[in-house]
Amino acid sequence: MTLRTLAAACGAALCAQFAISPVASAADAPSRWVSTWGTALQSIPQQANLPPLYRAPVVAGRTVRQIVYPTLAGNSVRIHLSNEYGKTPLVIEALRIARSTGGAAQSSGAVTVTFGGKQRATVPPGGELDSDAVSLDIVAGAPYAISSYMGADQQFVAWHRVSSQVNYVSLPGNHADDSMAGAFHQRFTQVAWVTGLSVEAPSSAAIAAIGDSITDGMRSSLNENHRWPDAFARRLAREGDRSTAVVNLGISGNRLLNDSPCYGDALVKRFGRDVLERPGVKTAILLIGINDINFSSTPARAGLDCDSPHTSVTAADLIAGYQRVIAEAHRRGVRVFGATLTPASLPPQRESIRLAVNQWIRTSRELDGMIDFDAALRDPAQPDRLRRGFDSGDQIHPSDAGYAAMAEAIPLDAVVNSTRK
Structure with a gap:
């Protein structure tokens, strides 16, 4: 307890x-x-006349x-x-x-x-x-x-x-x-x-994948385990790694900076509970921010407004949020790999925020490493869009093939070595 x-x-x-x-008990060795x-x-959401989805x-x-x-x-x-x-x-x-x-x-x-x-x-x-x-x-x-x-x-x-x-x-x-x-x-x-679930495995460790619907596997095939963390776990097994777990802590609709009536607490708030309190987690892969950018522009809805609050954010706001997460992780001895935000067919103003955030993720020395999901999924001819074969059809969420490509884009040695330190 x-x-x-x-x-x-x-x-x-x-x-x-x-x-x-x-x-x-507290006397139990966490390792x-x-x-x-x-x-x-x-x-x-606790209110009358909820949509069937809720x-x-x-x-x-x-x-x-x-x-x-x-x-x-x-x-x-x-x-x-x-x-x-x-x-x-x-x-x-x-x-x-x-x-x-x-x-x-x-x-x-x-x-x-x-x-x-x-x-x-x-x-x-x-x-x-x-x-x-x-x-x-x-x-x-x-x-x-x-x-x-x-x-x-x-x-x-x-x-x-x-x-x-x-x-x-x-x-x-x-x-x-x-x-x-x-x-x-x-x-x-x-x-x-x-x-x-946890297993008794003192020589093993876990990688926590945390973020929004793209980590959650939205629009991946039902019952098939085609989310990118699933594909990454299978990749580890293919490479002969039997001592590293991958735990999926994405929440569809989640934001870095703001709570939602439908999509969970802000990641800066839930990171300690969802990642740092889990036994054996040594590394976190962080992919979050596209909903912070987008929900400022979604129309307000009467009744249940899942995208509320419609708060505008800047690249500097998101970077400050990442820095909070990184500092909290480092205090607990957990390393953080930042993942670039994937293409979402955004209008120019919002796209400029995504690009600025990605530039910081690629160049920041505050992160313990970088995973370039953007480069793995973007259309070379239209880099603000997903490659056609990697698009599930909504221009935001990857297809099963796109999620598989994300898993292959993870620098395996860097992430596993970080988890072993």
């Missing part, structure tokens, strides 16, 4: 009610555990089965739960993990996950909790089903909205042990509560 979780629990005079996992999969949460499934008294793909192998795993945006305790009556066998099906003999020796997990509002260590062979790149039987009053209040992965909700009841998919009638494409 982190200090933030403990403070949240004790501040509500509820310490005695919350399970404290012995493996997550034992390395993140193998993760995601970043965003709050769900309406969460009913999960109270039902079983939620979520499919995750670890990027680092191990034989001891623990699961991280978050109630970051909750106003009431998060209650999970039972939690299981098993190898996924396709769709909502899983292998028989799902492993029971405990918290301080108890099956029931209760996480205070704003808190988070690590499970006890679970003995289970984790194979990098293989799918695992995490099934949580939710409390009778549990609701969705936060999620990772664009998971590019189909997950499942059951009929009422505890179906966490079900190997067949029959009870799981409802599908959804978000992730909730489970925000991290």
Whole structure:
């Protein structure tokens, strides 16, 4: 349990009610555990008449089965739960993990996950909790089903909205042990509560990819793991690297400098929570800023305005934000590779901001390294646009081929050596 979780629990005079996992205590050596999969949460807008895109499934008294793909192998795993945006305790009556066998099906003999020796997990509002260590062979790149039987009053209040992965909700009841998919009638494409897996791997380390929808994999193929961090993890494996994990912490719509009612906290605010508090992270790849540039010019909407506030930014504003992130990372011994902003068919004024930011990323001595995603994706004849084969069709988000090209553009030796220092 982190200090933030403990403070949240004790501040509500509820310490005695919350399970404290012995493996997550302050005395536990943090180098034992390395993140193998993760995601970043965003709050769900809380207002009447939400568009269907923001309406969460009913999960109270039902079983939620979520499919995750670890990027680092191990034989001891623990699961991280978050109630970051909750106003009431998060209650999970039972939690299981098993190898996924396709769709909502899983292998028989799902492993029971405990918290301080108890099956029931209760996480205070704003808190988070690590499970006890679970003995289970984790194979990098293989799918695992995490099934949580939710409390009778549990609701969705936060999620990772664009998971590019189909997950499942059951009929009422505890179906966490079900190997067949029959009870799981409802599908959804978000992730909730489970925000991290870590394996016991003291000689390994993790790279955190953090940014907006281009890191999140927006418009990549559903259920295919074609986001650029996925492709980068596969590249590492092809090169024989079995000791470096890649954890995707992008949020679609996210901005560097401003919070959003739909797209999560500003990256300068969430960086500590989403990157620096994850076990084993040694390097961050930072790709953020195109939404800061664009949302100043999107029209205000009545009702739910996800792009609010429509704040204008300059290149100097964005650079100052990067400098904040870099300083915070360096204080914690984490290195930061800056990635150039990719082409987005911007009008001249906004394009000039993108180019100025990219020039700073390419030449700044404040970063620990640079990844030129812009050069990898741009059309040589029209450098303000994506190359045709790399464009998913909206002139902003790469296609599967474009995401693969991004992974190949990463200077492998530089990034891995940085992670090993």
